[in-house]
Amino acid sequence: MTKRQVSPTRRLLRAEVLRREQRSEHVATVTVGGPDLADFDGMGADQWVRLFFRREGQARLRMPTWSGTGALLQLLTMDTQTRPWVRSYSVRSFRAADLELDIEVAVHGGQSPGSRFGLNARPGDEVAILDEGITYLPPAGARTLLVADDSAVPAVLSILESAPPDLEGVALLEVADAADVREIQAPPGVDVRWIHGRTAHETPGRLALRALTDTDIPPPPLYAWIAGESGLVKGARRLLVRERDVPKTAITFLGYWKEGRSAVS
Ligand SMILES: Cc1cc2nc3c(=O)[nH]c(=O)nc-3n(C[C@H](O)[C@H](O)[C@H](O)COP(=O)(O)OP(=O)(O)OC[C@H]3O[C@@H](n4cnc5c(N)ncnc54)[C@H](O)[C@@H]3O)c2cc1C
Incomplete structure (x- = not known):
């Protein structure tokens, strides 16, 4: 939970x-x-x-x-x-x-x-x-790793705007195309990378996952917050925990939506 x-x-x-x-x-x-x-x-x-x-x-x-x-x-x-x-x-x-x-x-x-x-x-x-409150709950002094598809970009922009000015880390933000990139006031120590150029048939989140695979993960103490389409979240979890030895307890994963499935209401 x-x-x-x-x-x-x-x-x-x-x-x-x-x-x-x-x-x-x-x-x-x-x-x-x-x-x-x-x-x-x-x-x-x-x-x-x-x-x-x-x-x-x-x-x-x-x-x-x-x-x-x-x-x-x-x-x-x-x-x-x-x-x-x-x-x-x-x-x-x-x-x-x-x-x-x-x-x-x-x-x-x-x-x-x-x-x-x-x-x-x-x-x-x-x-x-x-x-519904907040889930971004980093331990004091931790570096950050933020990964998001279009649906979770608003959350990451808000996280970065309310972060302490000395926060360090990396943010990987996938959007559909270059016109969706926003101005952002992030702490100078956070490397904000926008990823775009998705084809019409590509599921959102796949480019961010590929970018994460190619990214040097910030060293410990690290807190990672990853949200978006379920495939991005599951793939990132597998990569970070199994291949990059990031402890599960240092990561918040949130499947915001799932391809082919409507939210319930
Ligand atoms: C905690 C939380 C915070 C969220 N914050 C935001 C936010 O700030 N902005 C935002 O836009 N979304 C956000 N989302 C995601 C949003 O709630 C879902 O994308 C939701 O399914 C959108 O509803 P819909 O009526 O557009 O599509 P639905 O009726 O739920 O789904 C219809 C179809 O569209 C697909 N689909 C759903 N979302 C997307 C998408 N983003 N891109 C491509 N296909 C999609 C589904 O797989 C389905 O096939 C958040 C979700 C959560 C859980």
Whole structure:
């Protein structure tokens, strides 16, 4: 079980879409906000939320009436045709003073609920969020190794922005193409390498895995955080643990999604 730090006061928060920006063909930033966000406990790092949003054809968002994790249980008892879509997204940034929270959606075609939301969210659209906390929990003084595909790039950018300025290490970030590369304020000791040039038929994460194979792993003490498509995560785990002798306890692995399989909701 992945170690996680979650706010003890988290609850289901209502919000609405404030704006949407198409940063590149494959990246859309959606900003949500509203008075409920006064109760959002912004933790930085890879903090993520479950985002509830309307199904197509529905005038209003139909939400579970229970709060907290109970909402997820209740969701499963709701009619599959009318329950809201729920997808997981990292908090790219949270501005407490403005009660605004950004997510970055990796748009993969226009067919999936998450991609459609990223492409079509409009100001005023109702959403709800449930805070799920952070998993990036490095021991003090450890060097870092971060590996991500497009879906986990927002988490890594947030990790790097909230990292101590003396952090050292390597970040391997795979995106679909050069236009998806973002400006990033990383500690100067972290070597941030963007990897792009994926063909249309290549599964996201494979280029990052290849880059990891060719990378000199930072020496101990090391903490590695790896997230993205399941094949990337499994391959990286095998490589680091079996071939590079990195202790399992020094690595957080997160399969954010699996090729050919939809998230459940
Ligand atoms: C903790 C956590 C944090 C996450 N943070 C982010 C984030 O900040 N930004 C983000 O974009 N995603 C993030 N994800 C991943 C996102 O939740 C999944 O990609 C989710 O499946 C997207 O839902 P969907 O409706 O677009 O596709 P689904 O309906 O779940 O899947 C439809 C099809 O698309 C494929 N698919 C799913 N995701 C991708 C993808 N990224 N690229 C290519 N094909 C895909 C599936 O294999 C399936 O075949 C996060 C996941 C987790 C668990």
